[in-house]
Amino acid sequence: CSQFASDIEDVPLSTNLTWEQQQQKLQQLDHWTLTGKLAIFLENDRQTANIYWKQQGDNYSIQLTTFIGTRILQVTKNAQGVEIINNDDEVFTGQDANTLIKQLSPGLDLPISALQQWIKSNPANASYQLNDQQQVNDILGLDASHNLWEVSFQQYQNFSGIALPKRVDLKRDNIRLKIAINQWKVEN
Amino acid sequence: QTDSQLLQQKLSKFNTLNADFTQQVTSPDGQVIQESWGKLTISRPGNFHWQVTKPDEELIVSNGVDMWLFSPFIEQVTIMNFSDAIAGTPFALLSGADASEWMNFDVKKQANQFIVKNNKNELNANTFTFIFDNKDNVSEFIVQEAQGQKSTFKLSNNDQTIKLSDDFFEFQIPQGIEIDDQR
Numbered sequence: 001c002s003q004f005a006s007d008i009e010d011v012p013l014s015t016n017l018t019w020e021q022q023q024q025k026l027q028q029l030d031h032w033t034l035t036g037k038l039a040i041f042l043e044n045d046r047q048t049a050n051i052y053w054k055q056q057g058d059n060y061s062i063q064l065t066t067f068i069g070t071r072i073l074q075v076t077k078n079a080q081g082v083e084i085i086n087n088d089d090e091v092f093t094g095q096d097a098n099t100l101i102k103q104l105s106p107g108l109d110l111p112i113s114a115l116q117q118w119i120k121s122n123p124a125n126a127s128y129q130l131n132d133q134q135q136v137n138d139i140l141g142l143d144a145s146h147n148l149w150e151v152s153f154q155q156y157q158n159f160s161g162i163a164l165p166k167r168v169d170l171k172r173d174n175i176r177l178k179i180a181i182n183q184w185k186v187e188n
Numbered sequence: 189q190t191d192s193q194l195l196q197q198k199l200s201k202f203n204t205l206n207a208d209f210t211q212q213v214t215s216p217d218g219q220v221i222q223e224s225w226g227k228l229t230i231s232r233p234g235n236f237h238w239q240v241t242k243p244d245e246e247l248i249v250s251n252g253v254d255m256w257l258f259s260p261f262i263e264q265v266t267i268m269n270f271s272d273a274i275a276g277t278p279f280a281l282l283s284g285a286d287a288s289e290w291m292n293f294d295v296k297k298q299a300n301q302f303i304v305k306n307n308k309n310e311l312n313a314n315t316f317t318f319i320f321d322n323k324d325n326v327s328e329f330i331v332q333e334a335q336g337q338k339s340t341f342k343l344s345n346n347d348q349t350i351k352l353s354d355d356f357f358e359f360q361i362p363q364g365i366e367i368d369d370q371r
Contacts, residue, residue: 035222037244039262046262046366050213052221063221067246068277069213069331069339070314089335180261182243 017163019134025162026122029186030057034119036181038064042107043174049073051179055116062112075101075112096144109175111143118151119179121165135163147172159184192295195302198320199281205230205326206350207343216336228343229350233284234270235357249359250274250283254371256359264366265359276306278316278329 017025038051049064049072059079064072074085075097084092084100094100097112117124118139126141139151154167164184170177189197206229213222226240234252239245247258255273257266274280280289281304296303304316314333321327325346331339361367 035243037261041262046264046368048259048262048264050222052215052219054219063215065213065222065337067224067240069211069222069337070333071335071337085335178261180244 017134019130022134022163023122026117026120029120029162030055031187032120033185034181035183036179039178039180040108041176041178045107053119060112060116073101073104098144109147109172110177111145111147111149111170114141114143114149115170118149118170119165119168119181121153121156121168157184160186162186190295191297191302192290192293194297195281195295195304195318196290198302198324199318199326200232200284201324202326202348203232204348204350204352205282205343205346206348206352207346209344210342211339212342213337213339222339228341229352229356230283231352231357233286236270236274236279236283237357247359249357251357252283256361258359258365262366263364264368265361266368266370268370276308277314278304278318278331281316281318282326282329 033052033054035050035052037048039048040046050067052063052065054061058077060075060077062075064074066072071085071087073087076083077097081093081095082097082100084097084104086092086104092100092104098110101108101110101112114124118126118141121136123136123139123141126139128139129137131137133156135156136153138153140148141151142148150171152169153165154169155165156163157166164181164186166181168179168181207227209226209228211222211224212220215221223243224240225242226238229237234250236248236250236255238248240247245260247256249256249258250270250273252270255268255270257268259265274283275289276292281293292306292308294305294307300320302318304318306313314331317330317332318326319328319330326343328340328342330341
């Protein structure tokens, strides 16, 4: 049977946790996997890719693939640092994913280190506003290269007891990122 | 008869294919990193309609000359030349490649499977596997990249009797959609 339950119905959120309780859960959640779709809107170019992100503590493995399943980019981080493999199987290593990605394709700006927390709707030390369900509505924060991003959350869904975002939008200058998350797998 | 001729013969037995597909992509270390469901319709030669319905909509249509890749997620349609777009992929063979296209592929038969490799000795050439069921229909095809990433397409409910509208393999660009013309 398929590993991901793909047709989960949108269960109305009954977990009326306070934000403090929710934030603590998000802070502790550091082993998860998400699958979804990423869109990048630049000034005169827009692209989309499937995204798979497996987070394990401070390490992660991110795969961007085409719709027929071939690799676009693989970004992995472990104790030694960050390694990026592109679609020609060329390997690049460095300390910060975003700077490395920008060297590879200047137009591409993916604030991955900050996204490790933001994508769960955990502001970490950025400023934020809550919606009336005690969930983060938007975040204003700096990424590893000190660029200011506006992050907004459209839709939440309950995954194994934690409310996690299904749609995340990021904006900075004339760059817009759109992430639609189909599935969260949470290991707590 | 070479394996290549046998595969060409098996593929040319059908001029329409109209099946549901499930697609599963596994990374080199075996993680399932992508799954999708939809409908694949082919009318040889060159007519191609690939509708992904889940997890979200994506559509590829070709009339054998132009190919439209429509992504509602980014409100854009990319237009390419059919030959450039799918040259060197299993879709070129599935949708009716001519003899000259087949020259670029080495084919090895193993039971009901045909392993196809592009012989233009590209560094990271992909390997394609076509699998036939006992009714001699294509039931599965696999795209395996050199580094081990694998995309498996399973076909089911193949209904070759379907009547297709004559503009089924054309794409009308909806209002307000960005056009990325790469021809």
